[in-house]
Amino acid sequence: MTDATVAAPAASKARGAFLVERVTWVQHWTDELFSFRTTRDPGFRFSSGQFVMVGLEVDGKPLVRAYSIASPAWHDELEFYSIKVQDGPLTSRLQHLKVGDEVLIGKKPTGTLVLDGLKPGKRLYMLGTGTGLAPWLSLARDPEVYDRFETVVVTHTVRHVADLNYRTLFETELPNDEILGEVVAPKLRYYPTVTREPFRTQGRITDLIASGQMSRDLGLPPLNPAEDRVMLCGGPSVLADLKVQLEGMGYVEGSISSPGDYVLERAFVET
Numbered sequence: 001m002t003d004a005t006v007a008a009p010a011a012s013k014a015r016g017a018f019l020v021e022r023v024t025w026v027q028h029w030t031d032e033l034f035s036f037r038t039t040r041d042p043g044f045r046f047s048s049g050q051f052v053m054v055g056l057e058v059d060g061k062p063l064v065r066a067y068s069i070a071s072p073a074w075h076d077e078l079e080f081y082s083i084k085v086q087d088g089p090l091t092s093r094l095q096h097l098k099v100g101d102e103v104l105i106g107k108k109p110t111g112t113l114v115l116d117g118l119k120p121g122k123r124l125y126m127l128g129t130g131t132g133l134a135p136w137l138s139l140a141r142d143p144e145v146y147d148r149f150e151t152v153v154v155t156h157t158v159r160h161v162a163d164l165n166y167r168t169l170f171e172t173e174l175p176n177d178e179i180l181g182e183v184v185a186p187k188l189r190y191y192p193t194v195t196r197e198p199f200r201t202q203g204r205i206t207d208l209i210a211s212g213q214m215s216r217d218l219g220l221p222p223l224n225p226a227e228d229r230v231m232l233c234g235g236p237s238v239l240a241d242l243k244v245q246l247e248g249m250g251y252v253e254g255s256i257s258s259p260g261d262y263v264l265e266r267a268f269v270e271t
Helices: 130-139 143-148 167-173 205-210 213-218 236-248
Strands: 002-005 013-015 018-028 033-039 051-058 061-068 077-083 102-106 123-129 151-158 188-194 228-233 262-264
Touching: 018 077, 033 102, 061 077, 061 102, 061 130, 077 130, 123 130, 130 151, 130 228, 167 188, 188 213, 205 213, 205 236, 228 236, 236 262
Parallel strands: 123 151, 123 228, 151 188, 228 262
Antiparallel strands: 002 018, 013 018, 018 033, 018 102, 033 077, 051 061, 051 102
């Protein structure tokens, strides 16, 4: 694990459809996962849970992909959580970022993982796999989420224990945060699961929901569209399975124009 940071950000520049920001922090969690933060243009606005195009200028042209913004809307920097794909067009390059490097940030954030896509409810479940945790990192640090829901559940399903990269944030830092802790601690529930090695909770989130184990472990009622709202982000196969599972329970997909019982992010990619 390596960590680097810088204190004095440079001013943002614009390049066509992109802002040019500078890297302020890089964290390599494992050989396959890393996070980084950049400066944030004062005029850049987004809602917690949205994604934006992020990338590098290669041979004079932008090479970008969609990244959920992992920092909350109120933060003065932009944070992203990424995999490393050695032959991936972008991540093979992005994984070598260093503090001070330039990164392209699209000017128009968008996405479906926003509170306005959901009807009111008692509990909010954010079900994520791998780097699909990123939007939950944003939403779980947004006070508005706790204003709207009595209970906020963040699930993170990964292959290996070492991939639970933000475990300390959810288990310790957020509940004890000087500013957010008072609203977060009574409501936030973190539910990590591992599929390929021993851990206190093992298995795919779909199986843990179907068997009722997730509800039992959390001490909460089984998922119910009358009371529970759900957000989904992760690999395409698990999203497809979760969508079928939820709709089998009577859940209706929502959008900003027509709020529903659950929303999912189709822009998530793993390369």
